[in-house]
Amino acid sequence: MPIFxxxxxxxxxxxxxxxxxxxxxVLPVLWRIQEKMGWIDDSAMEExxxxxxxxxSHIQGVVSFYTMFFDKPMxxxxxxxxxxxxxxxxxxxxxxxxxxxxLGIPNHGRTEDGMFSLEEVECMGACGGAxxxxxxxxxxxxxxxxxxxxxIDQVGASGNLPTPKFFSQLPELSEATNR
Amino acid sequence: xxxTPKLVLPDIPGLRNIETYIAHGGYRDAIGKAYSMAPTAxxxxxxxxxxxxxxxxxxxxxxxxxFMPKTNEKKKYLLINGDESEPGSFKDRQIFEFxxxxxxxxxxxxxxxxxxxxxxxxxxxxxxxxxxxxEKAVADAYAKGxxxxxxxxxxxxxxxxxxxxxxITVHKGAGAYIVGEEMAMMSSLEGGRGLPRIKPPFxxxxxxxxxxxxxxxxxxxxxxxxxxxxxGEAYSKIGDPKHPGTLLFGVSGHVNRPGVYELPTGTLLTxxxxxxxxxxxxxxxxxxxxxxxxxxxxxxxxxxxxxxMDAENLKAAGSSIGTAGVMVMDEDTDIxxxxxxxxxxYWHESCGQCTPCREGTGWLLKLLQRFDAGxxxxxxxxxxxxxxxxxxxxxxxALGEAAAWPVRFTVERFRExxxxxxxxxxxxxxxxxxxxxxxxxxDIVQVHVPVVERV
Ligand SMILES: Cc1cc2nc3c(=O)[nH]c(=O)nc-3n(C[C@H](O)[C@H](O)[C@H](O)COP(=O)(O)O)c2cc1C
Ligand code: SF4
Ligand code: FES
Numbered sequence: 013m014p015i016f017x018x019x020x021x022x023x024x025x026x027x028x029x030x031x032x033x034x035x036x037x038v039l040p041v042l043w044r045i046q047e048k049m050g051w052i053d054d055s056a057m058e059e060x061x062x063x064x065x066x067x068x069s070h071i072q073g074v075v076s077f078y079t080m081f082f083d084k085p086m087x088x089x090x091x092x093x094x095x096x097x098x099x100x101x102x103x104x105x106x107x108x109x110x111x112x113x114x115l116g117i118p119n120h121g122r123t124e125d126g127m128f129s130l131e132e133v134e135c136m137g138a139c140g141g142a143x144x145x146x147x148x149x150x151x152x153x154x155x156x157x158x159x160x161x162x163x164i165d166q167v168g169a170s171g172n173l174p175t176p177k178f179f180s181q182l183p184e185l186s187e188a189t190n191r
Numbered sequence: 192x193x194x195t196p197k198l199v200l201p202d203i204p205g206l207r208n209i210e211t212y213i214a215h216g217g218y219r220d221a222i223g224k225a226y227s228m229a230p231t232a233x234x235x236x237x238x239x240x241x242x243x244x245x246x247x248x249x250x251x252x253x254x255x256x257x258f259m260p261k262t263n264e265k266k267k268y269l270l271i272n273g274d275e276s277e278p279g280s281f282k283d284r285q286i287f288e289f290x291x292x293x294x295x296x297x298x299x300x301x302x303x304x305x306x307x308x309x310x311x312x313x314x315x316x317x318x319x320x321x322x323x324x325x326e327k328a329v330a331d332a333y334a335k336g337x338x339x340x341x342x343x344x345x346x347x348x349x350x351x352x353x354x355x356x357x358x359i360t361v362h363k364g365a366g367a368y369i370v371g372e373e374m375a376m377m378s379s380l381e382g383g384r385g386l387p388r389i390k391p392p393f394x395x396x397x398x399x400x401x402x403x404x405x406x407x408x409x410x411x412x413x414x415x416x417x418x419x420x421x422x423g424e425a426y427s428k429i430g431d432p433k434h435p436g437t438l439l440f441g442v443s444g445h446v447n448r449p450g451v452y453e454l455p456t457g458t459l460l461t462x463x464x465x466x467x468x469x470x471x472x473x474x475x476x477x478x479x480x481x482x483x484x485x486x487x488x489x490x491x492x493x494x495x496x497x498x499x500m501d502a503e504n505l506k507a508a509g510s511s512i513g514t515a516g517v518m519v520m521d522e523d524t525d526i527x528x529x530x531x532x533x534x535x536x537y538w539h540e541s542c543g544q545c546t547p548c549r550e551g552t553g554w555l556l557k558l559l560q561r562f563d564a565g566x567x568x569x570x571x572x573x574x575x576x577x578x579x580x581x582x583x584x585x586x587x588x589a590l591g592e593a594a595a596w597p598v599r600f601t602v603e604r605f606r607e608x609x610x611x612x613x614x615x616x617x618x619x620x621x622x623x624x625x626x627x628x629x630x631x632x633x634d635i636v637q638v639h640v641p642v643v644e645r646v
Pocket of ligand 3: 094095096097098099100134135136137138139140142144278279280
């Protein structure tokens with residue numbers, strides 16, 4: 013079973029017109045695969061190669077190069093804790109270890125029920141909100157271990173991501189702007 | 192504080208909505224002025240403003256634009272760098288979130304000046320949430336006919352202006368610091384691994400798909416509309432004359448109010464930290480500041496007095512403006528541990544093409560881990576310095592320097608911190624030393640190699 017319908021393949025063909033060569037849609041196509049399937053398996057790579065008109069080996073090279081592409085199944089909710097300098101100065105090494113202990117999985121591991129996976133990440137561009145934890149695309153900034161645990165519990169119970177409490181790093185902008 | 196100009200991130204509620212942006216003169220004042228001039232005159236205006244790139248190298252923007260061919264035989268591309276992965280940098284994200292339309296208007300003006308066919312906004316994958324915000328802004332601007340073929344109806348040229356249209360596409364990265372390097376970003380956009388290439392050829396001759404390409408940072412682009420509105424001359428009078436305008440300072444680490452502050456260039460570093468970011472918690476002293484993102488030379492706490500935050504003054508003070516990501520560390524900070532983490536980052540992010548970078552970053556990390564664990568020997572301090580020094584200038588891209596600088600300058604400026612971590616009495620004579628001793632006229636059989644086992 014191919015991942016993409018004929019219509020979706022057609023959409024990629026349209027997208028390719030916005031670039032100088034079809035290969036430029038490698039990243040967009042792989043992102044769509046990962047959104048649909050959760051990770052990028054062997055047959056998906058073949059399909060991507062055909063759409064982007066590149067050899068499959070090229071796709072394999074790309075998937076292995078970029079840290080955000082998964083070549084194995086990961087959790088529905090991918091928990092990331094930054095341990096780079098600005099976060100480290102605000103205790104992120106402890107936060108990471110606490111979260112790791114709570115989930116009971118190693119770095120790049122996945123819980124048995126497939127709900128969570130964990131990754132220790134490099135700077136996420138949230139240094140002003142250190143320490144930070146991201147779940148999928150949501151950033152939770154200036155959080156304590158307790159708050160991180162609450163978020164994980166809420167996600168586990170409801171399957172939804174709570175709204176981050178702290179969402180701006182522009183203290184001088186008015187409240188209204190921050191909405 | 193209140194009278195410092197806010198050009199890139201003005202305090203206007205809801206500015207991210209296209210209607211609000213339009214209500215404040217968006218897609219009209221700045222672009223209207225540009226379209227009343229000949230394209231080359233727009234470039235000249237940017238040259239006059241003195242605007243320098245905000246992506247790290249502070250290269251004069253107008254000059255960069257003037258490298259593009261003036262003819263339209265080949266397709267021309269503009270690539271906007273939103274990879275923002277340098278630890279300590281989080282400023283471009285605020286533009287995506289609070290003022291995406293000013294970024295777009297800046298791109299439209301730059302595209303007009305260089306007669307670009309297609310502009311790409313490359314945003315790091317970790318910013319998925321913000322990618323969507325920018326995609327929405329681009330879609331809204333398309334719907335209004337501000338981008339794409341309908342530009343010709345909406346923005347009628349006047350004076351010396353010419354008819355023009357350009358397309359904009361948002362491209363999402365997938366996690367790789369090295370992609371922020373301009374040549375790597377082109378490889379990545381073309382659909383490959385993000386590997387830097389040797390220059391020349393420079394992008395203005397042969398960039399994306401072999402065509403002339405210009406690469407600029409997000410904040411650089413968002414600074415263009417205010418320049419058009421007020422004129423290059425007026426802009427050049429803001430802040431430091433050699434590096435004019437406002438900068439988005441991202442202040443993080445040990446400060447009371449971490450965040451992004453838009454301030455004129457040439458602002459005192461001590462003011463950035465103490466006045467704007469609220470000073471160090473509990474009145475502690477500052478041990479170290481990295482003023483421009485983690486790849487820049489660190490400054491000692493005692494070195495900060497009178498240091499101004501702009502490219503030239505910071506260079507004179509022994510560091511570099513980089514991305515203006517100010518990382519503050521108080522007196523209790525374990526500098527060695529911090530530096531080890533920095534070294535780990537660059538080791539992790541090296542793409543591996545150049546031996547000095549690939550092997551050197553690994554050696555820096557190994558040596559620093561020894562210091563971190565208190566297992567280093569006295570000679571390791573100079574070895575560390577030596578390894579760092581030998582990476583610089585011997586690599587394809589500047590990641591080599593990015594890895595070496597923080598280490599080399601920390602050794603030079605905080606030597607006592609390393610000495611404290613040396614394990615007394617630990618020495619290792621390496622076999623190589625013996626090899627060189629032979630030339631000293633020793634009988635080989637006489638050479639004795641004392642080796643102390645590591646614990
Ligand atoms: C390793 C490395 C990483 C870089 N990362 C970024 C980045 O994340 N964002 C950026 O704008 N420039 C980055 N740069 C600088 C770019 O190569 C380029 O100089 C810049 O985007 C040009 O834009 P500007 O002239 O507007 O500053 C990086 C450079 C190197 C060597
Ligand atoms: S300096 Fe490092 S990151 Fe840059 S091309 Fe060489 S190996 Fe790759
Ligand atoms: S150091 Fe953690 S987000 Fe930048």
